[in-house]
Amino acid sequence: MTTKPTALIIGAGSDNFQQGGELDYATLEIASTMKRGGFMTVLVDDNPFSASLDTTEAIDCRHVLPLTSRSVIKLINQYHPQVIVPTLGGRRAFEIMQTVSESGILTEQDIQISGVPEATIRQVNNPVLLNQTLRRLDAPTKKIATFDNYQSALEMAREVGFPVVVRAVFPKSLRMRRIVQDPDELREAVSTGIQLSRSGQVLVQQSLAGLKEIEVLVMRDASGTMMQLGMTEDIDPIGIHAGDSMAVLPAQTLLDREIQDMRNTAFAITRKLRIVGVNHVQFAFDAEQNRYYVIKNSPYFDRITTFTELATGYPISRVVGHLYAGELLRNIRLDHGLTKHTAVTEPVMDRTAVRMPVFPFNQLSTHKLKLGTQKKSIGSTIGIGRSLIEAIIKSVADYQSGWHNGYIKMIQRISDDQLDQLLIHPEGDRLYSLLEAIRRGYSEKELAELTKIDSYYFAQLKRLIDLQSEILKLQDSPVMLKEAKYWGIGDGKIAELWGEETADIAKLRDQHQINRTFKEIDPSAGEYDQHTNAFYSTFELENESVEESNHSILVIGSGGRHLGNGNANDYVVGKVMQELKVHGNKTILVNDNPSSPAMSSLYVDKLYIEPLVVETITDIIRVEQPTMLMIASNESELYERLKEHYGDTITLMPIPTEDQIEDVVSTEPLLEYNALFDGQYVYPLGITAALQIDDHMNYRTVAKRYPTTSSPAATKQVTELGEQRVRILQKPGLYQVLIRADEMDHYQIEMCRPLPATDIAFLSKVLKLDLPAVITRLALNKFSGKLLVKSMKQQANQTQTAVYRALFPFSALQIKETPTANKVMGAEMQFID
C-alpha cells in the first residue's frame, strides 16, 4: 500500500506591514499544484483572513494553531510529512524552521525542507553568517569595520567615500548612529562613539543611502538550472524602504552590462545557498562609480514574487509548486494554454508595470508621514501599460487613492521651501510632490540631486505634465483626446482639465471611435502564441480580448489593501468567485492589487489587471457581456457610478466588503448577533462577544470570542432581539446586530449592519461554514436553508471557543492611537478548549 506524501506548510500569520495577501496567493497556487502532484497538503496558520485555510482545492488539512515551533513539531508528529515548506510564511517561518530543525526531529524522521537547505536557513536568519558567505563568493557587500581611533577610521572613510555611518560598539547606555558627511563630523562622531562604547570602539560602515535599489528575482531547480524572472527597479533611492518605493518592472535605467553583472552575482548567491524555487536578491547600485552591493537576500515569497508573476505572466508560484513536488524546470508542463517549455524560458515583457505603495496615513491621525528605512505602506496597486507614463497613471487611478484623494490640490498650495523639504524628506504620496516640482519648473538635474531619483523618471513625468498643458489648450479636440488616451490619461482627468463631465469625455471617445484595446499578459512578449487569460488595457490597434463565455460573471475586486478590512475583503471576493464557478459560471475579475489572493487561478477564469474605474469597467463589460456584475462593496463610489450606468440592464450585486466606519470598540463587552437573512427567514449564525482590552501598553488588541460566555437566558434574549431586528430588513444578506446591556442588564440594540468582511472570514472558520458560498447562492437564487440549519445544529456540539485578536499598525509606526475597527491591520485567531 502506498500512502500519499505529505507536505506541511508553515503559514504567514496575521497580515502586517511586511506582508498582506501575497503569501496567501502564493500558498493557494503552490499548495494546489503540489496537491495535483500527488501530495497531501497540511497548512498551519492563525490568520482568520487566510483564504488558503478555507480552500480545499489547495489545502487538505488545515490547522488553526499559533505559529510556533511547538505547533509545527506537534503537526510533524501527527502527520509525519515528507516535506516542510517554510517559504510561504515570511521571515518568521524561517525562524520557526530553524528551531524545529535544531530539535533534531527532521533528521529523526527524515523530513526534507522545501526550497532551502537547513544551512541556508541559518544563514538567512543570521546576517553575520550570510555576510561571510557573500564575501567568500566575492559578492560585493558594503564595507564595515571597527576602529579605536580617528586616523584609521578616516582612512576607511576616504577609501569608501563619505558619507559613512558611525555607531558605538557595545554602547554603555545610549545607542548612537550617525551619518557623517566630512572628516570634521567624523572626528566628532568617532570621539563620541568611543566614549559611549564599552570596548572603546566605533563601527564605521559605508553608507549606501541615495543609491539605486535593484531587486532581482531568480528561479533555480534541483539540477542547478537558474533563470532570471525579473529585475525590478525602485524609483526611490536606498534610504526609503523598498516596499515604500514606487517600483518598475523591468528595470529602466540600467545598461545591459550592469544588468548582467547583478544577474551573475544573484545567480552565484542562489547557487551557493542551494536554493530551489525563488530567491529575491536586493542590490544597491552606484551609477556614478559603476559599483553595486548586495544588501539583502530573501529566498522566500514576498511582494516582489507576486508583482513579478502578475507583471510578466510567468506563473512563478505554480512553477515553484512543481519544483517542491520534485520536478525540474525543464520537465514542468504548464496547462492553461502556455507553450511546452514556458517554465524554463525566462519571461520577457512587452509592457511596463509599476507598483505603487498604498499608505495608511489618511486613515490615521498621525503626522509622522516621513518615509524612511522602516516600511510604512500597507498595500500597493499595480499599473500595467505600454509606456512608463501609462503604467504610472494606471497605478494611481483607483478612486480610493491617488488623484482622487485631495492630496494633489493640497500640494499645489505649499511654498517652494515646503516643497523642497518634501522632495528631500519624502512623504507618502511622493509622486504628487515630484509632479508639482516639475510643474513649478524645477529642472530634471536639480530634482535628481534633491531626490536621488534618476533623471530619466523626471523626463517621463515632464512629458506627462507637458501633455496635460497641451490638453488644457485644445478643448474637445478629438486628436488631442486620442493622444491623451494613448498615454493613459483617464477620462476624469481630461474632464477636469476641460471643465466637463467625465461622461462627456466617454461620449466623445465613442463618437470618434477612440477605443480601449486589451493586450494579453504573455511571458514571451508575443513571440509565441500562448495564453495566460490575463489582460491589461491600452489604446492601440489590436485588441486581444474576446468574450469569455455567455455565462460569465464580472467581479470587481476590492483594490489595494487598506486598514479596516485588509485582506478579509480579498478573502470574501475570492471565495465568492470560487462558489460562482461551482455553479457553472465563468469568473472574470478586475483588480489592481498585486498582492490579492483573490487573483488565484483557483478562483479566476479570466483576469483584467486594471484600475477600478468606471471607464475601464464599462469597456470590459462591452467585451464580456456578463450576466451579472459583482462589486466589492468597499468600492462604494464605483458601485454608485456603475449602478447609475447598469442598474437597469445588468444584475448588480455587492460583495460585502464594507469598510467598518463605525467605531464598535468599547470597554464594555458588546454582543454581536450574526445572522443570514434570505428575504423571508432569519438563520442565526451565533453570537460573538467583542471586547477591547486596554492593557495600557503601546500594543493594544481588540478581541472577539465565539461562543460567548453569556448565560442561556441572556443568549435567548439577545437572539430574540437580534432576530426581530433582522426580520424587518428588506434585502437578503449577512447581518450583524450589535447589542449591549445597560446598567439594569436590559439588552439594547445599538445598530444593525451588514456583517463585515473580517467577521465573514472569522465566522466561516469558526462555524466551518462557507459564508461567502452562502451569500453567493443567495445571489444566484440557489440558496437552501436546510443545509445551513443542519450545519448550525452541529455547532451546538462544539466545545471549543474561538478567539479573534485584531492587530493594529500603531507600534510599528511608533504612534499612539485609539484602536478602532477601521484601523485594523490584520488579526490572529485561536481555538481554546
Added chain:
Amino acid sequence: MTARYLILEDGSVFAGEGFGAPAVTFGEVVFNTSMAGYQEIITNPIYDNQIIVFTQPNVGNVSIHRNIYESIVPAAKGVIVRDLAAFDDQHRQGLSHYLEQMNIPGITNVDTRALVHKLRAANEPNRGSIVPVPDDHAFDQLHATVLTNQQVAQVATPKPYPNPDVGKTVVVVDFGLKNGILRELSRRKCNVTVLPYTSTADEIMRLDPDGVVFSSGPGDPHSLKKSVLKMILEVQEHEVPIFAIGLGHELFALANGADVKRMPVEHHGMNHPIKEIITDQIVYASQSEGYEVKRDSVNRSNLFVTYVDMLDNSVQGLRHRKYPAFSVQFFPDGAPGPDETDPLFDEFMDLMNQRGDEALDH
C-alpha cells in the same frame, strides 16, 4: 515629430511618429525580445538589411555609451519602438540623435505587439519599408526593391587590421564581426589580427595563429562564395583550434557537410533555454538567428551537436570529432545578454594552450 509608416509587403501599414533620420529604407522586419541593451543590438552588424522591432516598449531610456558599441557604423535599416523614451540632456547623446547621425530612421508610437503577431505568423521573412507616406508608390517601391544578398561584403572589413596584445595569436576572420568577440579575446590578452572573409587558408596560416575565430555576421551563408567553405576546411586540416560563432557556425557546418535552412521566423532575444548536451545543463545566451543547421543533416562521423535550443529544437552548437574545432549559433560574448556561455572563450583558450603543449612535446 512627424508621421512615419512601416509598410509590409502584404499591404499592411503601421503608423507612428518618426525619429532619427528621415531616410526611406527597405529591409527585412525582425523583432527582438531583449529587454535592455538597445545600443548593442542596433550596432550589431548582423542587422544589415534589417529593420529591428523592439518588443520592450520603452527604448532609449539610457544614453548612448562610448564603450558598448558592437560596430562603429551600424548596419540596421530602421528601429521600431512603442515609446521612444527621450530625455533632454546636452551632455548625453540619446537614441534619436544617434540614429539621425547614422542616417537610420526610427518610428515610435507603434503597436509593436500587433506587429509582432503579424511577423511571428509569417512563413518567410517579412520585407518592409519605412516611408513618410504609405501610398501606392511606396508599395511599388517596396515590391520592386531587391535586397542585396551581399550583406557580409557590406559590413565586413575589406582590409586586415591588428589588435595586438601579448598572449596567444588569434586570427579572426570577419564575416560581420561584433565587437564583443574582440572584447572577449582582448580580455584574455590575445594578440588578434582581423582578416577579411575573402582571405585564403594560406593567408591565414601565414600568420601562424594559435587559433582561428570565424565571426558572426549577417545574412544567408549560402550567399557566400564556395571558396569560403574551402578556406574553412583547409584551416581546419591544419589542426589549428577553431571557434566559429553565428554565421561562422553556419559556414563551419556547411563546410563539414551539414545543411543550413532559413527559419520561417527569425529569432532575436536572450531568454530561450539552451541545453548543453554533454552536461545536460541549461544556459541562456544572446541569440540572433535567421538560419539554422538542419539537425538531421549533421554528419555524425565528423560532427556532433553540443547545444540545442529547447524551444525550437534548433542546433545551437557543433564540435568536430577529429579536429580541435567547435562552433555555436548564439553569441557567447553577450553584449547584450547573459554571460553564462562566456566560458566558451576559455575553452577556446584551453584548446590553444593544449596545442602549444603538444607542439613542445614533439
